[in-house]
Amino acid sequence: MTAVLSLEQVSKQFPGVKALDNVSLTVAAGEIHALLGENGAGKSTLMKILCGIHQPDEGTIRLDGEPRRFTSYRDACATGVGIVFQEFSLVPWLSVVDNIFLGREPRNRLGLIRHAQMRAEANALFDRLEIDIDPEISVHRLSVADQQFVEIAKALSLNARVLVLDEPTAPLTPSEVERLFRIMRRLREDGVAMVFISHHLEEIFQICDRITVLRDGTYVDSCRVADTDHDALVEMMIGRRVENIFPPRQARAANSPLLLTAEIGLKQTDHTDSITLHRGEILGFAGLVGSGRSEFAMALIGAYPTRVAQIRLDGADVTFRSPADALDAGIGMLPEDRKRQGLILPFSCADNITLNHLGQFYRPAPFISRKQEAETVDAAMDQVRVKAPSAQTPVASLSGGNQQKVVIARWLDRGCRILIFDEPTRGIDVGAKAEIYTLMKRLAAQGIAIIMISSELPEITGLCDRVLVFSHGRIVAELADEAIEADTIMRHAVTEPRRNDVSHSVTEDA
Amino acid sequence: DDQKKPDNELVIGMSFQELNNPYFVTMQKALQKQVDKMGAKLIVTDAHHDIAKQTSDVEDMIQRGVDVLLLNPTDTVGIQSAVVSAHSAGIPTVAVDAQADGPVSGFVGSKNFKAGYLACQYLAKSLNGKGQVAILNGIPVTPILQRVKGCKKALGEADSIKIVDEQNGHQERDTAMNVTENMLQAHPDLDGLFSVNDGGTLGALVALQSSQNHVKLATIDGIPEVIKAMQKPDTPIVVDVAQHPDVEVVKALQLALKKYRGEKSPDEIPVDVTPVTPENAAGFHWGS
C-alpha cells in the first residue's frame, strides 16, 4: 500500500487552546481511514489544516510523498483534496447546481455560464449517487439530510483523490447512511483515499479499514479495524471504559398521569395527528429523514404554522402562538440544527446557557445577579462536560460537539415540565453521550416528560418508554415497551401511510 | 395661435427650491393670496434643494397643463433643461429670487450682491472700521455666493478689518450654532460676524448669547424672528438687510401674466433690499 496522504507532526495553537500537538496521520490509496476522538479532540482542526483552511504552526503535509503547503482550500482542491465539512457550508439561497459548481462553473467562449451543461452534469452525478433531488431547487428549501447529500455531491464532483468526510452521517438516518456507504465503497474501489470522522462506532466497523485516535489534541494510536473492538476503541478515545451507555431500563410507573394531549394539523396538509404524553416518560419520535418529526414538534410549541392545534396540558386547553407561549407553559425544545436554531454565536458559553432563564437570577428584579448566574453556568457546564477554556469563551470557537452540549445545558435548569429534544446527541462523543442519556433518565425520574426525536435507532430503543413512528408527515405506528425494536420501527417507517386516513389508532385515552 | 384663457381659468405653477424656510413660505402665501384674487388655480412644488427633483417637478407641472410658470431655481445653470421643457411647451417662465439659465421670459430677484455689500458696510461702520470679522457661509448657490462677494467688497473697503475665518453653517440653526461656538473658541477676539442668511443667524445668535464675547452680527433676509430678536435691548445684531419675498413673487406673477398675454414688459425686475436696524426694526414687517 502506498501512502497517498501523510500528515507529520502537525501542531496547532488557538488562543487559549493547544488544539493539536504533534499529530501524525497516514492514509493509503483505496483506504477509508477513521479519525476518532472525543469532542474537541482536534479532528476537525486537523482536517482543516489538511485542506488549507488553517495553517499549521508546525508539521508537514505530504501528498504522494511530496511536501505541500496549501494556503487556501482552493489550493487543496486543485491538488485533488476535497472535504465535506462538519458545519453547513452551502449557500442557502443558491440552487443545488449552483452550489455544486460554485467556483468551477463551466463557461463558454464569452465567459458566460453553460447552464445546460451544469444541469446535465449535476443530473449525471445525482444518478450515480442515487440522489433524488431537484438540482434547480434552492438549497434552503431542502431538509438537513438532503443538504448533507448536496455537500457530499459537491465534494465528490471534484473527483478528489483524497476525500475528507467530517461527520457526514450526523444528520442521516440508517438507510441514508447505507446509501452513503455504498458510494464510499465504490470510491474505495476507484482508489480514492478517504478520512472518515464519526461518533458512531458501529459505522467505523462497517466501513473503515484503519483507525487513528486523537485525545486532547495529541496522537494516541493507529491500528487496523480488524485488530480492535468497540470497547478498546472507547478506551483509547476517552481513556476509560464506558460500561453500557444506556442506563438500565426501568419499568415505567404503571399509570403515570397524563400530562399532554395534542392534535395537530400542519398548514398545507389535510390531515391531523395526535399524541399523548405522560409525566416522567420518554416518548420517542422515530422515522426517516423528512418524515416530519421536527415539523410536528415545532408545530407543537407554536414555531410552525398549523391549521389545527388542539392542545390540552394538565387538563386545560392551551394555545401556543410562539415558543415563548410554550415556554411559559413549561414546554421547551432543543432544536436539531445547533448553528441555525440553537446557538447565539457571538455570545459566550455562559450567556448562551442562561439566555432563557435569566429571571432566575434576579436580585432584585429586573436586575441580574452575575454571581448566581456564574454559579449555575459552571454547574451546568460540568454536568454535560463542556470542554472550554472558560465560561466566557465565545461558543463560536468551540468544537461542534461542545457547542451541542452548550445548547443542551440551556435546558437543564429551566424548570420545564416537558422537554423536546430533537437529535440531542448529534455530533456528541460516546463518553458524553452516556452522560446525556443518564441525565435524560434522571429528568424523567423527576417527573419531567421528554419527547426525543432521534434518527439513531439504538438511542430510541435503548431509552424510550414509548415510540411513535413517523412516515411521510404522519404518525403511522405506536410502539411501547417490549415492542420497541429496531426492525419493527424500520418496517413502519418505510410504509406509506394510507391517504384519507383521517385519524389513526395510536392515540390512547387516559 | 391658441386662445388665451381668462384670468380665472388660468393654472399657475410655481416650483420652489425649498419650503422649509419662512422666506419661501411667505413667498408662497403671498402668491396664493394673489392667485386667489384672480380666481385662478395654483400648483406649488418643493424641490428640497435637489435640482434633479426640481427638473422632474417642472416636467410634471407641464404635464398638468400649467399656463404660466414661476421658477425659484435651486441652481441657475442646472435648471436649464427644465426651462427648455417649459419653453418648448409654450409656457412663459419667470425666474424668481435666483436667475435661471435658458429661454426664461423674465427674472425677478433681490439685489443679492447689494444686500451683502450693505450688510457688511453696516457691520464695518459699527466696528468703526477695524477688527476681526468672520463669515458664516451657507449653501453654495448663486444668491448666497453673491452676498459673500458683496460683503467681502464692503469689508475690503474698510482698511483695518480682517477676515479671520470663514465657516459653513449650512443655513441651518443647529449647525450654524455649533460652528459659531467653535469660531468663537478659535478666535476669542472676534469682533464681527456676517451671516449669509437669517436661518444661520438664528443659530449664531444662540451661540453669541451664551458667550462672553461682544460680537456684532450682520445678516440678510428680514424674517420676522430676527426682526423681533433685534429689538431686544442688548442684541448683537446691527443690521438685517431685508429682502421682500412677497413683493418679488407678486411682481413675478404680474410679469409672467404679461408675457402670457403677449404684453410688453421688462425682462428683469430687480427688487431692492432694505437695511433694517435695531432703531427702525419695530416698524418693519414683510408685506407691510
Place this chain on the structure above:
Amino acid sequence: MSDATPSAAVAAPRRQRRSRWQRLLHSPMFFPLLGFIAVFIIMSLVNDRFLDLGNIQNVIRQGSVIGIIAVGMSFAIFTGGIDLSVGPVMALSGTIMAGLMAAGWPAPVAIAAGLCLGSAFGAFNGFCVAFGRMPPIIVTLATMGAAHGLALLYTGGYPISGLPSWFSWFGRGTLAGIQLPILIMLLTYAIAYVVLHHTPFGRYVYAVGGNEEATRLTGIRVPRTKMLVYTISGLTAAIAGLVITSRLMSGQPGIGEGFELDAIAAVVLGGAAIAGGRGVVLGTLVGAMLLAMLNNGLNLMGVSSYLQDVIKGGIILLAVYIGRGRDA
C-alpha cells in the same frame, strides 16, 4: 423564519423543471411586480393625465438616474453590503466631466475620465471593505463625506457650466425614438442582468451575500468579488453622473444628497433581502420605477409637498408589506 422550508416543495414532484410561471411566482420580484401594477392602476384611475405616452416617458426618464445608481447598489446589497457613497460619487464624477470639458478637453476623454474616477472611488470603497475588512456601511459613509467635499473643493462650490452643446445628447437626446437616459438605463440593467445571472462572477455575488464563510471555504476569492462589486457601484454612479450632468448641462457638486436612500429603497422594494444573497436586478428596476411613479403621480395629483412625503412613506410601507411574504 420557522417555515424556512416551505412545505409546498414537498408536493412538487422532484427533479422536474419548473414552468416559467412557477419560476416567476417564486422569483423575489413577483410581489414587487404586483405592487407596481397595483400602484400603476391606481395612478391611472386617479389621474387622467397620468396615462399618456409622454408622461410614461417622463416617469421613466425621471427615474433613470436613481435607476442607474440602483444597479450598482443592487450588486452591493446582494453581497450583503451597502454603498452610501453613490450620491456624492455621482456628483464628483459629473463635475469632473464638466470641469474637464469646460477646460477644453475633448468630451470623450472627459467622459472617460469621469467614469474612471467613479470606478476608482468605488474600487477604493471595495478595497477598504474587502482587504481592510471594514464594514461597508461605515466605509461608504466616510467616503460619502469625502466625495462630497472633493466635488465642492474641485469646483469651489460653484456649478460648472459652459459645456459643449452636443453633450446634452446624453441627457436630452433620443436614439431610435427612445430618450437617451432611458436607453442608458435599460442598457445598464441588461448588462447587469447578464453579469448576475450568466457569469460566474454573478454567482459569486449571490454566494458572498448568502454565506460568505462557505463561499470563502469553497475557494472563491471573496475579496476580489467584493472589490469588483464596489467598483461596479462606483461606475454606475459615474454613469448616472454622466446622465445628470448632461441633462442639467452643468457640473453640480452638491447634487445627489439622499440618492443613496432612494437607491436602497429601490433595491429593497424590488424584493432583495437587505442581508444579502437574494434579489434580482430586474426587481430593482421595478422598485426604481415604482418610486418615480409615486413622485410623478403625486405631483400630478397636486398633493402638497409636505403631504407627499407622508403618502409616499405610507405607500412604500404598503408595498413592502405586500411583498414581505418572501422573507417569511
Place this chain on the structure above:
Amino acid sequence: MSDATPSAAVAAPRRQRRSRWQRLLHSPMFFPLLGFIAVFIIMSLVNDRFLDLGNIQNVIRQGSVIGIIAVGMSFAIFTGGIDLSVGPVMALSGTIMAGLMAAGWPAPVAIAAGLCLGSAFGAFNGFCVAFGRMPPIIVTLATMGAAHGLALLYTGGYPISGLPSWFSWFGRGTLAGIQLPILIMLLTYAIAYVVLHHTPFGRYVYAVGGNEEATRLTGIRVPRTKMLVYTISGLTAAIAGLVITSRLMSGQPGIGEGFELDAIAAVVLGGAAIAGGRGVVLGTLVGAMLLAMLNNGLNLMGVSSYLQDVIKGGIILLAVYIGRGRDA
C-alpha cells in the same frame, strides 16, 4: 469575536477570572477608545485653543444631540436592525413640544406629549418590523419621510417660536455645574448601560442580533423585544428633540437631516457590529464624542468646510481601520 456580550463580569470559579484590564482589552470599545485618545492628542497638539475646559464642554455639548440619538440607534443596531427615522422623529417631537407650548399648554404636558409622540412613532416602526416582519431599513426609511412631512405639515413650514423663557433651561441651563444637555446625555447613557448589561431585556437585544431564529426557538418573545427597541429609539430621538428645541428656543420642523447617518457612524465607530449581536453602548458614546471632536477641532483649525468633509471621512476610515480587529 470576543465577549461583546454583556457577560464579561461572570466569574468561573473553576476557570480563572479575567482582570479588569483584560476585560477592557477584549471589549469591543477598546480600539475605538484608542482611536479616540489618538485623535484627542493630535487635536490638542495642533490647536492651542482645543484643550481648555470651556472647549471640552463645547465638544461634549455639541455632540450631545447626536449622542442621545445614538443611544436608541445602538439598541436598534445591536438587534441587527437600524433606525433611519431618528432625525425627522426628533424634529417632529421637538416641533410638537414647541407648538403645544406656544399654544399655551403647560410646558411639562407639552414635553410629555412630545416624548410620547416620539415613542409612539418608534413603536409604530417597531410594530412594522416585529409584527409586519418588514426589513427595518425600509420601514424606517418610509417613516423617515413621513415624519419629515408631518413636522412640516404641522408647522406649515415655519419654525415655531415664542416658547416660555425658562424652557431654555434644558438646552442652556446647568445643574450642579454641568450643562443640562451634557447631563441629559450622560443620564441616557447610564440608563441604557444598566438596561443593556444588567437586565434580561438587554440580553435579549443582543441575542436577537446574534441569532434571531435561535432566540425565538429558545422561548424569548422576539417581536416584543424588537418593538421595545424601536420604541426606545423613538424616545431617545424625542429626548434629543427636547434638547435641541430648548437650545434653539424654537421648534424646527426641517432639522435633523442626515442625523441618522451621524448616529450610525457613532455606533459603528464605537465598535458595534452592524450585523448585530455585538457592541457596547459606552462605545457609542466614544464614537459620538469622536465625531463631535472632529467637527470642533477642524472648525477651530479653520479648515474650509469642503476640506473638513474630506478629512473627516479619512479620519473615520482610519479609526475604523484601527478598530477593525474585532471583526476579523
